[in-house]
Amino acid sequence: MTAVTQPSEVDGKKVGPAVRIADLTVAYRTPAGELPAVSRINLDLAPGSITGLVGESGSGKSTMALAMLNAVQKPGRITGGSIEIDGLGDVVSLAGRQLREARGGEIGYVFQAAQNSLNPLKTVGKQLLDLARSHHVEDKRALVRQAKDLLSRMGLSGDRVLDSYQHELSGGMRQRVGIMLALVLNAHLLVLDEPTTALDMISQSNILSIIRDVHAERGLTTLVVTHDIGVVAEVADRVAVMYGGRLVEQGPTTEVLKNPxxxxxxxxxxxxxxxxxxxxxxxxxxxxxxxxxxxxxxxxxxxxxxxxxxxxxxxxxxxxxxxxxxxxxxxxxxxxxxxxxxxxxxxxxxxxxxx
Ligand SMILES: Nc1ncnc2c1ncn2[C@@H]1O[C@H](COP(=O)(O)OP(=O)(O)OP(=O)(O)O)[C@@H](O)[C@H]1O
Structure with a gap:
């Protein structure tokens, strides 16, 4: 049986799962030996919250986001710790079909440079059907309806977007397509890596308000990875600050920004x-x-x-x-x-x- 994330209840409303990251270490093999990019990180994501993970380039944010999906690629590997997601268990110990289904199914993700990560040779609609096939979705019509509904909530015409190729969409539109593809299989946990990088200021603020709206409407648990603490200020309830693979500070965003x-x-x-x-x-x-x-x-x-x-x-x-x-x-x-x-x-x- 496929595991599903366990929704939690906050104030009587169903929201996304709790996530508990404990002692997580991820290392890359380098000519100088195996070196940690993420060192003994402890971080809890509260059900229904948006957490901003912020730090300069190279601090280990993307490695950490990949680890949440147990998707760190060679020469990297998770060398220690656990990532417990309610209902799914420890993602670090998932493998094979269970892991493939969790990725994109229970855990939605939009990777860094999502603006360029669509397949240039296929329409968005075709890529949606590929996703349906890889996740064994039987009711494809319902999936297309769901995709159009999500796109229209983000201010886009579903018909037009599903018929488009990547080059026919602006950066902000591609980013919204990325969010749609992350959520269309009904994920409860959403991981967004640099969702606004490479967008102009107006598109940036549109995307952030879309993230906030979709997060609230769907009752998600969301992690936003960014190098821009201004993005955290706009979107996150809590902030975790990363430096040299360590979490150096965590707390409610308003308090941390007011009194770092x-x-x-x-x-x-x-x-x-x-x-x-x-x-x-x-x-x-x-x-x-x-x-x-x-x-x-x-x-x-x-x-x-x-x-x-x-x-x-x-x-x-x-x-x-x-x-x-x-x-x-x-x-x-x-x-x-x-x-x-x-x-x-x-x-x-x-x-x-x-x-
Ligand atoms: N495939 C790899 N092989 C070796 N080292 C790597 C690899 N991928 C990342 N690293 C190193 O791991 C460290 C953390 O990188 P990571 O990409 O997680 O940081 P980041 O904070 O997300 O930065 P950016 O925003 O620039 O991606 C960096 O020193 C990086 O050079």
């Missing part, structure tokens, strides 16, 4: 004029994110770019990878000074002494 506790989160927010509200105040985060080969093997992976460490270098930041501490209910931060109750910025006198 990790120096990296603070840096990401300060880099965006529309979040600081003052273009004069916006400052790019200095330095570059690490690659797999340059992620520090010891201590805090962020310390080389950390203004707090530069001002007040602590020994534990050099020796021990900080684990996440819960500083308030649902608010987690992986930073030694924060865990010690110190403010996110070093005291001016410490900064002065270490200058």
């Amino acid at each position: 506790k990790h120096p990296y989160t603070r840096g990401l927010i300060n880099a965006i004029p529309r979040l600081t509200g003052d273009p004069e105040v916006a400052q790019p985060l200095p330095g570059r994110p690490p690659t797999l080969g340059t992620i520090p093997k010891q201590g805090c992976v962020f310390r080389e770019r950390c203004a707090r460490y530069a001002a007040d270098p602590r020994e534990d930041c050099e020796t021990t990878d900080p684990s996440a501490s819960e500083i308030a209910p649902g608010r987690l931060v992986a930073c030694h000074p924060v865990a010690a109750g110190l403010p996110v910025e070093a005291a001016p006198e410490a900064a002065e002494e270490n200058r």
Whole structure:
């Protein structure tokens, strides 16, 4: 029998499944050996919530999104941990037909660059029927009706889109087709990787409002992966901030944006004029994110770019990878000074002494 995600109930409404990611590690084989791109991640997605997973390029976001579908490709592999989805069980231990049916069936996904991921040689309608075949859908008419209904909710004409080839659709339209294909088999969990990248500002904000509407209408559990903390601010209930394969901060979006506790989160927010509200105040985060080969093997992976460490270098930041501490209910931060109750910025006198 095929497993199905277990809808949960929130305020009497059926919503998507709960997801519990525990100690997840994903590594890639490289000439320098097998190196982790995602290290011992713990993250819960609450039923019916939208979580934003944010970080710079190379922080491990796409690897993590692929792991949610147990779809990490060689030379990568999940080397540890579990991803429990209500009703489906641990995705890491699914294989074969069960896994194929879960992907696209129970777990809808729109991969990075979805604008270019449609088959250029087939109409959207033909690709929909391919999907129906691979998922053994018997009632194809009902599936087409469902596809047209989803497209029309996203402001598109179903007939026209199903008859179109990829090159006949704009970037924003392709992105909506990607969302339709992700949801048409009635997924309850939706994973979107960079849903707005490569779209102009107006299309970006349209797509975000469509994501919010479809998420609410269908009662989904949604993960939005993005390098843009502005996208998180617009769409997500909760945010998880990733750096060097670690989750460095998690919490309700409004609280994290208002009062970031990790120096990296603070840096990401300060880099965006529309979040600081003052273009004069916006400052790019200095330095570059690490690659797999340059992620520090010891201590805090962020310390080389950390203004707090530069001002007040602590020994534990050099020796021990900080684990996440819960500083308030649902608010987690992986930073030694924060865990010690110190403010996110070093005291001016410490900064002065270490200058
Ligand atoms: N097939 C691969 N082989 C080796 N290393 C890889 C492979 N795919 C990704 N990586 C490395 O794993 C790390 C995480 O990459 P990932 O694509 O998950 O990050 P990301 O945050 O999604 O960045 P981006 O938005 O640029 O895709 C990076 O250092 C990347 O170079």
